[in-house]
Amino acid sequence: MRKNYLLTPGPTPIPESVNADMHQPIIHHRTPQFEKLLEEVRQGLKYLFQTRQDVLVLAATGTGAMDAAISNLFSSGDRVIVINAGKFGERWGEISKAYGLVPIEITLQPGDSINPQDLSDAIRNHPNARAILFQASETSTGTLMPTREICALAKKAGMLSICDGITACGVVSLPMDEWDIDVLITGAQKALMTPPGLSMIALSERAWQAHATATLPRFYFDLARERKMQNKNQTAWTPAISLVKGLHRSLRMIQEEGLENVFKRHELLARATRAAVQALGLEIFAAKSPAPSVTAVKIPEGIRDGKHIPRIMEEKYGVTIVGGQEELAGKIIRLSHIGYCDRFDIITAISALELTLNDLGYRVNFGKGVGAALEVFATYR
Amino acid sequence: MRKNYLLTPGPTPIPESVNADMHQPIIHHRTPQFEKLLEEVRQGLKYLFQTRQDVLVLAATGTGAMDAAISNLFSSGDRVIVINAGKFGERWGEISKAYGLVPIEITLQPGDSINPQDLSDAIRNHPNARAILFQASETSTGTLMPTREICALAKKAGMLSICDGITACGVVSLPMDEWDIDVLITGAQKALMTPPGLSMIALSERAWQAHATATLPRFYFDLARERKMQNKNQTAWTPAISLVKGLHRSLRMIQEEGLENVFKRHELLARATRAAVQALGLEIFAAKSPAPSVTAVKIPEGIRDGKHIPRIMEEKYGVTIVGGQEELAGKIIRLSHIGYCDRFDIITAISALELTLNDLGYRVNFGKGVGAALEVFATYR
Numbered sequence: 071m072r073k074n075y076l077l078t079p080g081p082t083p084i085p086e087s088v089n090a091d092m093h094q095p096i097i098h099h100r101t102p103q104f105e106k107l108l109e110e111v112r113q114g115l116k117y118l119f120q121t122r123q124d125v126l127v128l129a130a131t132g133t134g135a136m137d138a139a140i141s142n143l144f145s146s147g148d149r150v151i152v153i154n155a156g157k158f159g160e161r162w163g164e165i166s167k168a169y170g171l172v173p174i175e176i177t178l179q180p181g182d183s184i185n186p187q188d189l190s191d192a193i194r195n196h197p198n199a200r201a202i203l204f205q206a207s208e209t210s211t212g213t214l215m216p217t218r219e220i221c222a223l224a225k226k227a228g229m230l231s232i233c234d235g236i237t238a239c240g241v242v243s244l245p246m247d248e249w250d251i252d253v254l255i256t257g258a259q260k261a262l263m264t265p266p267g268l269s270m271i272a273l274s275e276r277a278w279q280a281h282a283t284a285t286l287p288r289f290y291f292d293l294a295r296e297r298k299m300q301n302k303n304q305t306a307w308t309p310a311i312s313l314v315k316g317l318h319r320s321l322r323m324i325q326e327e328g329l330e331n332v333f334k335r336h337e338l339l340a341r342a343t344r345a346a347v348q349a350l351g352l353e354i355f356a357a358k359s360p361a362p363s364v365t366a367v368k369i370p371e372g373i374r375d376g377k378h379i380p381r382i383m384e385e386k387y388g389v390t391i392v393g394g395q396e397e398l399a400g401k402i403i404r405l406s407h408i409g410y411c412d413r414f415d416i417i418t419a420i421s422a423l424e425l426t427l428n429d430l431g432y433r434v435n436f437g438k439g440v441g442a443a444l445e446v447f448a449t450y451r
Numbered sequence: 452m453r454k455n456y457l458l459t460p461g462p463t464p465i466p467e468s469v470n471a472d473m474h475q476p477i478i479h480h481r482t483p484q485f486e487k488l489l490e491e492v493r494q495g496l497k498y499l500f501q502t503r504q505d506v507l508v509l510a511a512t513g514t515g516a517m518d519a520a521i522s523n524l525f526s527s528g529d530r531v532i533v534i535n536a537g538k539f540g541e542r543w544g545e546i547s548k549a550y551g552l553v554p555i556e557i558t559l560q561p562g563d564s565i566n567p568q569d570l571s572d573a574i575r576n577h578p579n580a581r582a583i584l585f586q587a588s589e590t591s592t593g594t595l596m597p598t599r600e601i602c603a604l605a606k607k608a609g610m611l612s613i614c615d616g617i618t619a620c621g622v623v624s625l626p627m628d629e630w631d632i633d634v635l636i637t638g639a640q641k642a643l644m645t646p647p648g649l650s651m652i653a654l655s656e657r658a659w660q661a662h663a664t665a666t667l668p669r670f671y672f673d674l675a676r677e678r679k680m681q682n683k684n685q686t687a688w689t690p691a692i693s694l695v696k697g698l699h700r701s702l703r704m705i706q707e708e709g710l711e712n713v714f715k716r717h718e719l720l721a722r723a724t725r726a727a728v729q730a731l732g733l734e735i736f737a738a739k740s741p742a743p744s745v746t747a748v749k750i751p752e753g754i755r756d757g758k759h760i761p762r763i764m765e766e767k768y769g770v771t772i773v774g775g776q777e778e779l780a781g782k783i784i785r786l787s788h789i790g791y792c793d794r795f796d797i798i799t800a801i802s803a804l805e806l807t808l809n810d811l812g813y814r815v816n817f818g819k820g821v822g823a824a825l826e827v828f829a830t831y832r
Binding site for chain 2: 072
């Protein structure tokens with residue numbers, strides 16, 4: 071008998087109450103009940119995005135909303151600056167190219183965050199670029215990006231700031247209106263604690279103006295049509311009804327906890343995780359700007375094949391974390407603390423990591439990592 | 452946001468699959484579907500009880516089955532020897548008196564197990580007693596009792612052995628037939644990982660013979676009537692249908708894991724718990740014969756009011772354990788490892804205990820208790 075623990079950056083664990091709501095009998099979407107549900111969801115999303123703009127709910131996962139951002143705001147041949155800090159930054163480049171845009175990529179060393187000076191230089195060198203595409207948190211490396219600074223530079227240059235907040239929204243504060251984020255995107259299966267299948271996107275006034283003249287073809291992701299329908303508390307196409315029910319519950323949980331507390335909780339869990347792995351003698355991968363969503367840790371010297379760590383943690387201990395992707399495979403592990411995760415999930419993950427490192431012959435003083443995490447929990451205010 | 456962890460000796464945590472089965476649409480009980488369900492439940496219970504006898508399922512919690520054992524096997528004025536090692540032993544005395552029996556109580560110091568010599572003496576002094584009533588595991592003190600020896604002494608003296616196995620059955624091996632246990636009782640909400648509302652009872656041939664001549668009045672708990680019906684895969688009265696569905700799933704889980712592995716798992720969790728609390732400088736309460744179901748721990752000197760420990764663990768950390776009852780209130784805490792509990796639940800409970808002891812001013816070297824538990828998990832075979 072074994073329980074399973076999910077510490078992956080999406081899907082994240084689903085709260086029992088979200089599951090319970092989704093398992094209620096399904097309702098039809100062209101009904102007053104669904105309209106009330108969507109109305110409350112839309113209010114909750116405005117609170118989460120800290121915006122007066124409409125936050126649109128799409129029946130698609132996060133990449134769908136990224137696709138929508140490109141196809142709704144640009145025309146073939148448009149130049150865009152892409153901050154490529156890892157796998158998800160790279161995806162902005164791929165989508166741009168697929169739609170015939172010309173991406174100017176700033177490619178960072180894995181684990182590095184953007185230096186605002188480098189971004190200023192790129193803006194100066196490409197004054198006709200129409201937008202800056204970036205991740206608020208680059209999930210593949212566990213790096214937090216300076217969203218506020220990026221958006222300020224974009225605004226000053228007359229460019230749109232397009233922020234993939236998929237593993238940041240609901241983890242760190244991303245006040246869309248205050249920071250002039252022109253497009254903010256997130257997905258259901260991260261801090262929103264709902265199974266995958268929904269993404270959310272909001273556009274600033276400037277972004278809606280760009281939409282008006284953008285000529286790329288679009289249909290399922292036509293955001294103007296969506297906005298018109300969602301302002302009537304309906305959706306343009308059939309919505310993912312049960313997922314909307316789950317989202318409704320998770321947004322209520324976030325509202326009850328309060329956004330500030332949600333951010334503090336993620337920060338606390340990230341601090342404890344970092345303290346624990348460092349106490350075990352391991353190094354944080356994105357040490358200069360670690361994300362509070364996911365902690366990437368370097369595989370220590372002496373562990374021959376780093377891929378064994380997630381495998382043993384899952385197969386032997388039932389604790390699912392992820393390793394690195396592509397060139398980082400076998401070089402890092404990533405522990406997520408997004409969403410429905412509490413301090414004892416961190417304790418469990420660190421305990422399983424201690425056992426696993428010991429299994430692999432790495433010298434572990436049992437309890438040292440956990441002790442450091444407990445110390446953070448006992449003292450952090 | 453906080454998750455809740457239940458480390459109490461009943462109710463115990465319910466596995467997701469048991470919950471899912473119970474939430475299926477309810478079926479009617481006078482149907483072939485229910486009969487198939489009960490047939491499989493009865494097979495599963497025979498495996499759990501390690502018996503060829505019928506194991507009857509009652510729509511009542513554990514005390515109901517204890518009541519049934521008395522009212523079905525005795526007549527007013529019968530003498531019975533009661534091993535009173537705590538609150539549940541005391542209950543045998545109370546039920547006996549309520550039915551006009553004459554209990555001869557062997558009252559032990561809390562935390563002590565019965566000395567077979569003392570039981571032999573009681574048998575010699577009361578040769579006309581008809582039965583020995585006892586707990587295989589006394590939950591109130593976390594003490595394991597020598598069931599095999601007790602039953603052997605009872606058999607030799609021509610007395611019935613009546614074993615409350617409520618927190619032992621499915622935790623330690625209690626082979627009913629091999630050990631000549633005349634009556635074995637358990638409840639759904641312990642190792643059977645099902646919500647409270649069901650109890651199970653099996654009688655040996657000798658016990659059924661006693662039933663034939665017992666004159667105490669009984670109706671709802673008439674075991675002969677139940678046996679007749681349950682041998683047709685029906686129940687005498689309306690069964691608790693959804694609970695039977697849950698029990699069906701939990702028995703399947705136990706069969707898939709295998710009884711020997713179930714016992715090993717409980718032993719491992721108990722060892723780790725004992726190692727952890729001792730590493731924190733605390734003492735095991737029933738040190739000579741600790742139960743693998745629940746570990747009772749003495750409140751350390753310097754903690755002024757021991758009742759604060761379970762209160763803080765629950766209110767501040769979401770980890771529910773229990774304190775002592777009656778004269779043990781404020782003197783011990785009890786951590787359960789019965790049923791759907793894995794090593795990381797123990798790690799969580801010990802972590803919460805470390806934080807709580809620190810909150811109360813007890814000097815804690817964070818990670819020391821957890822480290823000792825991890826050491827057990829890493830080395831125990």
